[in-house]
Amino acid sequence: MLSAPVDIERNILFDMAEEFIHQTSRPVFLTGKAGTGKTTFLRHIKNTTKKNTVIVAPTGVAAIHCGGTTIHSFFQLPFTPFVPDVKPGFEHADDMSDKYSLLQDLKLDSEKRAVIRALELLIIDEVSMVRSDTLDAIDTVLRYIRRKPYRPFGGVQVLFIGDLFQLPPVIPDDQWRILREYYDGPFFFQARVLQQVKPLYLELKKIYRQRDPDFIRILNNVRNNTMEEEDYLRLHERYQPGFRPSAHEQYITLTTHNHKADAINAGELEKLPGPTSRFEGEVRGDFPERNFPTDRVLHLRVGAQVMFIKNDMERVRRYYNGKIGRITHMTSDRIVVIFPGEGPELEVQKDTWKNIRYTFNPRTRQVEEEILGEFTQYAIRLAWAVTIHKSQGLTFERAIVDAGSSFAAGQVYVALSRCTSLQGIVLQSRIVASSIMTDERIIRFAQEEASLESLGPILRQERRQMALEAVAALFDLAGVQDELIRFRDELSQRMFRDKADAEAMTDDMVMKMNVLQNVAQRFQEQLRRIVQEASVQNDFQPAYTRLENAREYFCTRLRDDFQGLLEEHYEIMKDRPRVKKYLGDLQTLREAIEQTYTDIQRSADVTF
Structure with missing residues (x-):
């Protein structure tokens, strides 16, 4: 009896969020716990909006996954800290930029300028990793190129998508020594521009990844840093430091560092009998190696544990992003995988990822995508281990979690929330209070979430505002x-x-x-x-x-x-x-x- 209101709320929130994007110019922050459908919403908006839209993300891999481009490449931003103004007596260093140096050094060709001037909707995915100064730099470029110096983001609607309780932005200490004079913190919502225009805070509620209410409650408490003794006791029931899974159980280890994951994968592959087969991906045009969603050269053996890194696009989905299987047959151009206990074998097909740039068609006055390059490879990777960072967006049924030495806020939550159930988790290290870090500034910002009851009146007001902006344009x-x-x-x-x-x-x-x-x-x-x-x-x-x-x-x-x-x-x-x-x-x-x-x-x- 309790599930119906949640489903109704989920539908209203999803639909309301869509209406705010399609029918208003209000900036929106769409968030939600892991597995609530944020990526689904992004793809839905991309496929249905009539607005001239650009999608950006903070990293190359994230940009490829969301079908966009990186923030720095689209806006031609330097990787140095950006200060929104220069305080009296502050010495300007070569390794920083301000409004004047940013615009003076801006190298945008006429095509990019035309795209920015035609832009109506900017979608920023994985916004939890976007720094406050980066958002102010984006705002500076948009105001300047669009010749609207007094309008936040130059009048462009911005859709922020992400979960602030997951991985935070990274600011090296030497850069933070500069930025702390201007910013209260590193998060995107602490940007100067968002003090002028508040994004509407919408949170998707319905969780698709987990079904167990007890596990969902523990995840919420980890996320909000409100763990109780009972929660720790339940988690510690999963603590098995000497656990060694059998081959057919298909556990994946989530760890904090790349070198740990690489060592586990290489070691397990070497244990398998038989020769190693080499599958080389194909690159056409411009596709930077740093943006590859999987290895350019896959080294595999029969019996290897692999996971899929894309969702199946068929009507009946045979696999999903993070589903683990075992290789049963290989030839020079064929890989066959089985999911133990789930029926027939599956022949893995190659997938193609696109590296795009945005162009402006003056005839249609539309922003369009131009394919710069493509990367084709089997959409799998070795899956005895993966870093917590790279596990974002993945779903696992069985996982060995090594997050006790977590070094970044949100890592424990990311690791645990990848899993579909508490029973599928094995803890290699104990999770203690000091390893669950949630920034109080995030918790305070989360209190700005719009209530369901307030959305109707806000939507009516914002529709009128959009009509005004449309006629002014x-x-x-x-x-x-x-x-x-x-x-x-x-x-x-x-x-x-x-x-x-x-x-x-x-x-x-x-x-x-x-x-x-x-x-x-x-x-x-x-x-x-x-x-x-x-x-x-x-x-x-x-x-x-x-x-x-x-x-x-x-x-x-x-x-x-x-x-x-x-x-x-x-x-x-x-x-x-x-x-x-x-x-x-x-x-x-x-x-x-x-x-x-x-x-x-x-x-x-x-x-x-």
Whole structure:
């Protein structure tokens, strides 16, 4: 009888989170315990949103798994600490950056700038590992490139996904000595920009990985650092320091360090009889080795314990990310695995991972994905051991946990929460209070979670705000302003009769467009104030009147100062010799201004 409310709540939260992403521009932090469906939500949004979307993650492997790119490569951020402002008397070092040095050294090509200007939704996955200064650096770049210096994230909606109770961001001591002058802590929610705009805190509740209420309660207490004596006693029932599993039991050891996991895997592989087979992955195009989801060269033997590193995409799922099996047959191009006690053998298929970059299609005005490279390999890896860090997102039925010497907050929780049941866990080392570390700042931030009852009114308010932002964006002339500047730059390289007249005309249009864009920016802020006041009065007629006047003014200016002039100039130039490329540039400019004119006309259809 107790499960129905949880299911209803899960459905409401999932659906509400989706509505906030699709129908509002509010930043959202979507979190949840391990196994609650955060990755499912990300993929669902990616497949259903109509917004121009970019997905980023803090590491290469995480970026490949979520189908995006890394934060630093997309925004071209340095790996040095970023300080949001320079305090008086503070000595600027070469191994740090601030707003001015970051923007001065920014190397974004025109394609990347176009993507950022068209961006509507930025998804940051694994945000628990994103540092506060990194988020402020992202905010700085977005405001600058989008020419919206007073709007958090340059007006882009941000969806943060992750679990702060898992692995934290890493800041070396020498960098923290710089950053502690500016930040209260390393977590993303301590960024300066999030003091200006609070993300809506939504937590998915329904747990899919575990079913045992007692185990779920213990995991919650580990997560929140509220362990009681009874919880430790239950965990210590699983303490078996000399435990050696038999081959058919298929346990995996979760340990804290790479060298431990590598040594266990190599040692167990060497114990097996028979030759070692070598399976080399194929790299096409640009796919950095550091982003490989599994080894480029797999060294395997019959009898080896392996785990899958992707979910099965078939309707009837035969395996999942973390499912463990044993190799029964191999040839030079064939690997067969069995899951003991689960039916027939399975021939492992190769999978392909993509390294992408985002591009902007000016014809459709959509952000698109371009494949830079691909990595093809069997989606498995040796599975006698794995580090706790690399186990994030995996699910195990049986695990030997060596987390007593945990060195990072959240590692014990990550390790235990990978497992489907308490009975499937064997502890190699005791878990003591000192190894369960939950930062009090995370617990305080978690108290900002929005209540289920508050979401309806917030959603209605944010829908109206999104309508306002959408109509304000129709009056943004930055795109056509850029096109004019590009046209002027191209013109300087051309040689034809009457070039001087064309240059004079273009310089005059650039000047007028700069003035018009300044007017447009002031109007956008004015419209926001009028709509906010109208919301209080519940009378939007003043907003509609102001919008109609603005529409008439900007359309008149575009028609009289640009469209008519360019049409007349085109008619004069079209029969001149050696102007084919120039006419092409001229036509592109005309189309950009025509599109802007059409966009502003669309503001007549808005309703608040």
